[in-house]
Amino acid sequence: MKDATDLPQSLLVLGGTSEIALATARRLIARRTRSVWLAGRPGSALEQAAESLRTLGADVRTVAFDALDPESHETVLGKVFAEGGIDLVLLAFGILGDQAYDERDPLRAVQVARTNYTGAVSAGLVAARALQTQGHGSLVVLSSVAGERARRADFIYGSSKAGLDTFAQGLGDALYGTGVHVMVVRPGFVRTRMTAGLPEAPLATTPEAVATAVELGLRRRSETVWVPGVLRLVMSVLRHAPRALFRRLPV
Numbered sequence: 253m254k255d256a257t258d259l260p261q262s263l264l265v266l267g268g269t270s271e272i273a274l275a276t277a278r279r280l281i282a283r284r285t286r287s288v289w290l291a292g293r294p295g296s297a298l299e300q301a302a303e304s305l306r307t308l309g310a311d312v313r314t315v316a317f318d319a320l321d322p323e324s325h326e327t328v329l330g331k332v333f334a335e336g337g338i339d340l341v342l343l344a345f346g347i348l349g350d351q352a353y354d355e356r357d358p359l360r361a362v363q364v365a366r367t368n369y370t371g372a373v374s375a376g377l378v379a380a381r382a383l384q385t386q387g388h389g390s391l392v393v394l395s396s397v398a399g400e401r402a403r404r405a406d407f408i409y410g411s412s413k414a415g416l417d418t419f420a421q422g423l424g425d426a427l428y429g430t431g432v433h434v435m436v437v438r439p440g441f442v443r444t445r446m447t448a449g450l451p452e453a454p455l456a457t458t459p460e461a462v463a464t465a466v467e468l469g470l471r472r473r474s475e476t477v478w479v480p481g482v483l484r485l486v487m488s489v490l491r492h493a494p495r496a497l498f499r500r501l502p503v
């Protein structure tokens with residue numbers, strides 16, 4: 253992205269079947285994006301996602317990517333960047349886990365942390381260096397309000413997102429002034445397959461609303477985006493609520 257107010261022509265999605273990422277890709281294709289890489293675990297879901305974007309007129313390629321295999325990230329992302337410049341990397345992979353189950357099975361809990369946090373540390377650093385080498389571009393990281401404050405209901409997932417969020421903020425500061433922009437996106441409850449079957453949280457939103465917020469954030473070159481935006485205020489209050497009170501809130 254040569255112009256700060258411009259939108260990407262080329263997009264790399266890490267977590268290529270993510271419903272939020274695909275809604276964002278659709279929106280960006282409708283604006284300016286022509287070339288898309290969907291990086292994800294190989295399978296029919298990834299190929300179907302690619303086909304759905306091709307019908308919108310984009311040139312879409314897929315590449316095998318596993319967040320749980322950080323040793324491969326340099327090679328996988330290196331291959332993508334070697335094929336041509338990437339204006340936007342969207343880090344969208346993640347798993348929610350099953351809090352009640354994972355509390356009793358620490359190895360499953362570790363899987364959540366390895367996917368959402370250490371996988372993102374590795375992929376984020378590799379992507380950031382590639383963007384810095386080309387001298388421009390944005391890294392958009394899908395964090396979560398769940399990382400803002402520990403909740404009894406999802407603190408394993410929440411703690412992984414807290415780590416991811418802090419990492420992405422620091423990376424943004426490290427890259428400040430290099431021409432590479434890092435944007436942290438903090439959605440609340442989004443209706444996707446990740447949350448299917450769960451009781452809906454207040455201020456629930458859609459992948460399309462996240463996509464709209466991402467586009468606006470890119471145009472403004474924002475560093476942090478909340479979806480919906482009112483969550484910024486809500487969380488600034490909740491963050492300071494006493495623990496004894498927060499524990500009893502229906503959030």
Ligand SMILES: NC(=O)c1ccc[n+]([C@@H]2O[C@H](COP(=O)([O-])OP(=O)(O)OC[C@H]3O[C@@H](n4cnc5c(N)ncnc54)[C@H](OP(=O)(O)O)[C@@H]3O)[C@@H](O)[C@H]2O)c1
Nearest residue numbers: 267269270271272293318319345346394396441442444446
């Ligand atoms: N939905 C929400 O309420 C919500 C709220 C805040 C933040 N977020 C975050 O937004 C991001 C996208 O979520 P979503 O709602 O779009 O959910 P989703 O549709 O379930 O997407 C999750 C993505 O993560 C990928 N993934 C999981 N483990 C992976 C691994 N080891 N290697 C590579 N890819 C892996 C999945 O790929 P497969 O197809 O291979 O499983 C899928 O593409 C996540 O980081 C999530 O934590 C979601």
